[in-house]
Amino acid sequence: MTPDASALVQPAQVHRDLYTSPAIFALEMQRLWAGSWLFVGHDSQVPAAGDFVTTDLAGQPVLMLRREDGGIGVLHNRCAHKGAPLSTAAAGHADRYLRCPYHGWTYRLDGRLAGIPLKSGLPATADQPARAGYAGSGFEHCPAQDGLTAYGEVASHRGFVFARARPGGPPFDACLGELLQALDLLADRSPQGRLRVAGGVLRTTFAANWKIYLENINDAFHPVTTHASATEAAQGAWGTPPEGTPVPLAMRQLLPFAAGYDFFDQMGGRLLPHGCSVLGTRQSLHTAYTGLGGYAEALQAAHGRERAEAVLRFAPQNVVFYPSMALKGAPQVMRVLRPLAADRTVLEAWAFEAEGAPPELLQSALLYNRQVFSPLSIVAHDDLHLFEGIQRSLAADGNPWVSLHRGAAADADAGAVLPRDVSGIDEALLRHQYQAWAEKMAGPATGAEASP
Numbered sequence: 001m002t003p004d005a006s007a008l009v010q011p012a013q014v015h016r017d018l019y020t021s022p023a024i025f026a027l028e029m030q031r032l033w034a035g036s037w038l039f040v041g042h043d044s045q046v047p048a049a050g051d052f053v054t055t056d057l058a059g060q061p062v063l064m065l066r067r068e069d070g071g072i073g074v075l076h077n078r079c080a081h082k083g084a085p086l087s088t089a090a091a092g093h094a095d096r097y098l099r100c101p102y103h104g105w106t107y108r109l110d111g112r113l114a115g116i117p118l119k120s121g122l123p124a125t126a127d128q129p130a131r132a133g134y135a136g137s138g139f140e141h142c143p144a145q146d147g148l149t150a151y152g153e154v155a156s157h158r159g160f161v162f163a164r165a166r167p168g169g170p171p172f173d174a175c176l177g178e179l180l181q182a183l184d185l186l187a188d189r190s191p192q193g194r195l196r197v198a199g200g201v202l203r204t205t206f207a208a209n210w211k212i213y214l215e216n217i218n219d220a221f222h223p224v225t226t227h228a229s230a231t232e233a234a235q236g237a238w239g240t241p242p243e244g245t246p247v248p249l250a251m252r253q254l255l256p257f258a259a260g261y262d263f264f265d266q267m268g269g270r271l272l273p274h275g276c277s278v279l280g281t282r283q284s285l286h287t288a289y290t291g292l293g294g295y296a297e298a299l300q301a302a303h304g305r306e307r308a309e310a311v312l313r314f315a316p317q318n319v320v321f322y323p324s325m326a327l328k329g330a331p332q333v334m335r336v337l338r339p340l341a342a343d344r345t346v347l348e349a350w351a352f353e354a355e356g357a358p359p360e361l362l363q364s365a366l367l368y369n370r371q372v373f374s375p376l377s378i379v380a381h382d383d384l385h386l387f388e389g390i391q392r393s394l395a396a397d398g399n400p401w402v403s404l405h406r407g408a409a410a411d412a413d414a415g416a417v418l419p420r421d422v423s424g425i426d427e428a429l430l431r432h433q434y435q436a437w438a439e440k441m442a443g444p445a446t447g448a449e450a451s452p
């Protein structure tokens with residue numbers, strides 16, 4: 001029986017089943033994730049025809065690959081024969097054909113079936129009659145002869161590739177709206193306007209629901225308490241050096257976490273359609289990252305003064321592309337969520353190199369991911385430790401509701417008008433995510449959901 005998701009979201013609280021129920025998780029993948037534009041990868045990962053990466057979209061293993069016509073395709077990573085993955089490597093290259101490792105079926109880069117070993121069977125030999133292949137088997141009328149299945153619709157902007165499994169919702173540009181400007185501002189940190197994925201993707205699997213992580217990305221109320229241990233450690237390591245001592249990059253990134261409630265309140269947030277948002281419209285922990293000699297001039301020469309200033313000003317805490325991704329501008333990093341189960345999620349941390357920009361920008365991005373988002377981070381574990389505890393506690397007896405009441409009295413006045421600007425510490429940012437969740441979960445059933 002299909003669970004009733006609508007009963008789990010109230011105006012200022014959500015029910016624990018929304019985090020813990022495997023049936024709700026399955027419905028989320030079918031209704032919310034399959035109907036959303038999800039980040040797949042960046043085109044710099046597949047520069048040449050035949051290059052591919054493998055990943056997971058809404059619980060579906062997929063390949064993103066560069067076709068021979070230069071376009072990018074997203075295909076289910078499932079051989080048409082018996083379902084073997086075409087590749088289990090994170091990335092690879094196929095010359096002109098993808099070849100299944102199980103029985104050797106081959107596919108063109110657009111997914112069309114190219115060849116089947118022994119398709120015509122085997123000729124008769126002295127001691128054996130001919131062995132039949134596919135002739136007369138009805139194969140030409142079965143789905144396998146269509147080759148690999150396309151994941152759905154694919155769209156990209158400034159190298160960021162997105163896909164949506166279920167067609168029919170708002171088109172890509174309309175759906176992303178203001179978020180396209182965030183991608184533009186990030187890409188224009190390169191004087192050439194081009195980004196490259198740098199340093200691979202850092203992955204952490206944690207034992208908690210994806211929404212606990214995603215709401216934390218919008219939660220500027222937590223660093224004061226959650227990250228007190230990390231900031232105390234950083235302050236202890238930094239000590240009180242003589243005035244004028246240059247602040248090393250690691251400290252420039254960690255010390256701002258010690259900001260107080262006033263700072264986070266003044267950060268500013270913005271609610272956008274489809275559950276998307278910006279935290280840090282006025283300031284963020286990254287605002288004070290200092291400029292580099294010559295960089296501003298290079299940006300001005302490339303983009304003009306006004307644009308260069310806008311690019312350098314762009315330092316949000318997080319821009320959330322609901323439900324799968326959140327990016328920053330400075331540093332040039334982003335996080336991507338790949339849910340595995342109600343209580344299991346993969347977090348990816350990505351870093352970008354802005355082509356033509358000083359190498360310090362790349363170093364800053366790589367260092368930020370290591371210090372703040374990686375499995376070896378001293379900051380992420382403050383959060384992950386709590387997330388895994390929350391997941392266990394929510395499954396236990398007791399109050400079944402999670403409170404989102406901070407600032408909720410203003411919601412009635414604001415109505416449903418979007419975009420809307422809010423305080424950085426207002427739980428309106430969190431309520432906004434769950435409104436989108438409820439709307440998308442009430443959406444139409446997919447073919448997969450309807451099938452027996």
Ligand code: FES
Pocket residue numbers: 079080081082083084100101102103104105
């Ligand atoms: S499963 Fe791929 S060739 Fe058999």
Ligand SMILES: [Fe+2]
Pocket residue numbers: 216222223226227383
């Ligand atoms: Fe945190």
